[in-house]
Amino acid sequence: QTGRYILALKLRGSERQLVADERPLQCLSQLGQLATEVQFILRRTGPSLGVGQEDTPTTERRLHRPPEPGPLKHRKPHKSLTFNLGPSAFSHGSQPNKARAASPGASPEPRASPVSLVDATNPVDPSKEEVFGRVLQQQRRLQELELQLHCLQRETHVWEQESCSATAPSPTPVRTEELQELERRLRENEAELVHTARWEAELQAETDREQDLRRRLRQTLSSVDDHSHETEELRARSAHLEHDVRPAAHRRSSRAAARQQQETLRPLRQELRHRLQQGDRLDATVSETQEELRAAGDTLQDRRQLIEELNKELRQCNLQQFIQQTVGPHGDHAAPPPATELYLSVAGVVE
Incomplete structure (x- = not known):
């Protein structure tokens, strides 16, 4: 503020000068x-307030205050000037911090942020290293x-929320009936899940059967190709034999x-006839194998569609139950909201 000192921040060999409105604690956070x-390093760049005070170690650090007359300096005790590094970055506006900020006349022990650099009773100033070490120590403590x-x-x-949840009113009879209805639907959904698991097992069996049919089809096609090749060879041999026999028949x-x-x-x-x-x-x-394969594919597609429909119905029922359980403990009226009635009616139609 006076332009006679600069504050530098040193970290791992690199040094950076802080500007006037920059807060050191925010930099630390x-x-x-x-x-x-x-490490914070304070350097002196300008002259002191008076010429005769440059050699004395007890130089007063008064900010923007003109020098007082000589006779008044020894009549009144000097006020201790504090060096404040700014508000803490971790402060959340709590009451103890406000109390500390509102009592500037308190002793330095309970105050963590401001640190006195000049003591009115002690005319000898501590060294800069001790002052800044004390400042950093008290800032860390704060x-x-x-x-x-x-x-x-x-x-x-958290305790207040737990106490509020513990003292919440019991659900109304209407909500209890709705919860019972949702529990009944949950049991039905569990039964449908078991049924769906059975359908999935059958689907897996049909899938295995389809793979087996495809494997047999590939084997059959390979066998047909082999027999076709053998038939062609036999026909070639027959034609060659006929070609060889025909001159002999003429002879x-x-x-x-x-x-x-x-x-x-x-x-x-x-x-040749047997081969044909x-x-x-x-x-x-x-x-026949291709017909069976197509029929199995159609059956597999139908069962997949049925499983998708069952899964959709199950998700809708689970959504109904989740909405009812979410709205139930916090609702104060007897009738559920219109959105809940709509979901319940849709779930009833789907079932």
């Missing part, structure tokens, strides 16, 4: 755990006391040669 490592006060206020608030005109040719082709034709019949049976099996 912003630093958090690093506040214990902070912060601890204010934290304890804040904790006590919170505990008192042989006797019946023995013709019967031999027929006997040679008969096993191949029988095997087996392929037709496999095609029919694939068609």
Whole structure:
């Protein structure tokens, strides 16, 4: 304020000069755990109030006050000038803090924020390190006391809330009937949950069955592909044999040669016919499997829709119960609010 001193904040080798309107305690509160490592350094930058007072260690630090006449200096006791670092960042406007702020004439022991730098009875000033060490110590003590006060206020608030909740009036008969109705619906919802669990088990069984059918379908399709490949090979072999037999038939005109040719082709034709019949049976099996798969998919979709509807109804009932339990202990009227009647009517229709 006088421009003759500057206050610097030193932390881990770095130093920063504080401006006139900056509060040191707010800086400490912003630093958090690093506040214990902070050092405040007060430097003198200008001359003192008088020329003859520069060499004396007991220089008065009066702010914006003109020097008094010489005879009056020794007639009246000097007032102790306090160096206040500003209000604490942890203050919450409690009554003990107001009491301390309202009694400037009290002793320095109960006051944590203001610290006397000049003692009227002791003409020798303490050193700057001792003064600022005392200031920081008392500021830390003030912060601890204010934290304890804040904790006590919170505990008192919690106790008041518990006492208020303990002395709350009992629910009206109408609310009791509504709660009984909600309990009945809760039991019904639990039964529906059991039913839903059974449906989910059946759904899982159907899903397993569907996976088994898909696996069998893949095996059947693989077998069909194998048999188709074998059938193509047999047809190629038959065509090659027919191509080989045809010149021999032209060369042989006797019946023995013709019967031999027929006997040679008969096993191949029988095997080819057997393969074709087996392929037709496999095609029919694939068609039946696909039909079963589609039917299982439709059944699975229907059951999923049914489970979704049951879950929606269950959420609506749970919402009704939650609203009734929330409104019940705090309501003072006999009739529930219109929103509650609407939810109850919707829940009844859904059931």
